[in-house]
Amino acid sequence: MEYILQPWPWYVSGPMIALVMLMLVYFGKTFGMSSNLRTLCSIGGAGKYADFFKFDWKSQRWNLTVVLGAMIGGFIAVHFLSDNSIIALSTDTVEDLATLGFVHAGENLLPPEIYSWENVWSIKGLSVLIIGGFLVGFGTRYAGGCTSGHAITGLSNLQLPSLIAVIGFFIGGLIMTHFLFPLIFGA
Amino acid sequence: MVGIFFGIVLVKSEAVSWYRIFEMFKFQSFHMYGIIGSAVFLGALFIWIFKKSKTKNIEGNSIHLPPKEKGLVRYIVGGTIFGFGWALAGACPGPMYILLGTGIFSMLLVIAAAILGTFVYGLLKNKLPH
Numbered sequence: 001m002e003y004i005l006q007p008w009p010w011y012v013s014g015p016m017i018a019l020v021m022l023m024l025v026y027f028g029k030t031f032g033m034s035s036n037l038r039t040l041c042s043i044g045g046a047g048k049y050a051d052f053f054k055f056d057w058k059s060q061r062w063n064l065t066v067v068l069g070a071m072i073g074g075f076i077a078v079h080f081l082s083d084n085s086i087i088a089l090s091t092d093t094v095e096d097l098a099t100l101g102f103v104h105a106g107e108n109l110l111p112p113e114i115y116s117w118e119n120v121w122s123i124k125g126l127s128v129l130i131i132g133g134f135l136v137g138f139g140t141r142y143a144g145g146c147t148s149g150h151a152i153t154g155l156s157n158l159q160l161p162s163l164i165a166v167i168g169f170f171i172g173g174l175i176m177t178h179f180l181f182p183l184i185f186g187a
Numbered sequence: 188m189v190g191i192f193f194g195i196v197l198v199k200s201e202a203v204s205w206y207r208i209f210e211m212f213k214f215q216s217f218h219m220y221g222i223i224g225s226a227v228f229l230g231a232l233f234i235w236i237f238k239k240s241k242t243k244n245i246e247g248n249s250i251h252l253p254p255k256e257k258g259l260v261r262y263i264v265g266g267t268i269f270g271f272g273w274a275l276a277g278a279c280p281g282p283m284y285i286l287l288g289t290g291i292f293s294m295l296l297v298i299a300a301a302i303l304g305t306f307v308y309g310l311l312k313n314k315l316p317h
Binding site for chain 2 (some may be wrong): 009011014016017018019020021023024025026027028030031034036037038041046052053066067068069070072073075077081082087090092093096106109110111112113114116117120126128129130132133134135136137138139140143145146147148150151152153155157158159161162164165166169170173175177179180181
């Protein structure tokens with residue numbers, strides 16, 4: 001039980017993620033979380049505005065069930081399967097974060113500097129969340145997949161488009177982390 | 188059930204953590220690379236075995252993953268845009284829901300913005316290079 005409560009090392013987590021993907025494939029589905037954003041648009045009536053959203057969203061209900069399960073899984077993991085240990089980030093990371101003004105590195109899953117309500121309700125706080133979310137939603141559909149669809153499933157299936165997309169993920173992530181973070185969060 | 192398992196794994200692996208994503212893009216830890224690398228390695232191995240052994244899925248059909256369409260611009264540009272958002276919000280489309288489940292309700296704003304982003308893509312789809 002102790003091992004379950006501690007954070008899991010990569011060589012346990014990685015194979016488990018492969019198992020999630022393989023189970024979905026075995027059940028005749030695919031592992032692609034970002035498709036749900038499109039499904040949610042369609043349910044909301046977006047088909048009236050663009051043909052892209054005119055599809056049989058009911059065929060995607062299984063994937064929304066996965067989403068619901070993921071939320072329940074998140075709840076279970078945090079409330080019953082956690083010993084609240086601090087994330088073992090590298091010391092370099094903790095130092096770099098401190099220079100950007102993130103002083104609680106690893107105490108929670110997310111930095112309170114971005115996600116706590118008092119910081120959310122500021123122009124900068126709101127902008128970070130809304131722009132970040134918007135870019136994820138727009139980019140993932142443009143690229144035709146996200147981490148689950150391209151990086152895990154696509155690479156496992158040895159598909160060139162997925163490799164190109166993952167290179168894109170890193171171009172964006174590296175520019176953001178190395179060049180834009182100092183401008184956004186720096187003093 | 189697969190969803191619940193997925194949610195638990197991603198929290199316990201810390202892959203849902205903004206900090207781990209930051210660390211990954213700084214190349215300061217092997218953690219995230221180990222997770223993605225081992226997942227892809229095992230995924231590729233088993234997909235290959237499934238195909239070789241002509242394993243049938245639960246519906247009795249042969250295992251088939253829909254190939255992604257050919258293209259370059261959409262993958263590199265779309266991927267880069269996604270990368271900006273991933274690093275900034277620290278959450279990709281799976282972890283968003285998982286984090287909401289852990290009780291971080293400000294994530295609802297990110298999810299709403301992501302739905303809006305997908306909607307805007309749908310409106311512009313025919314005008315964008317793919």
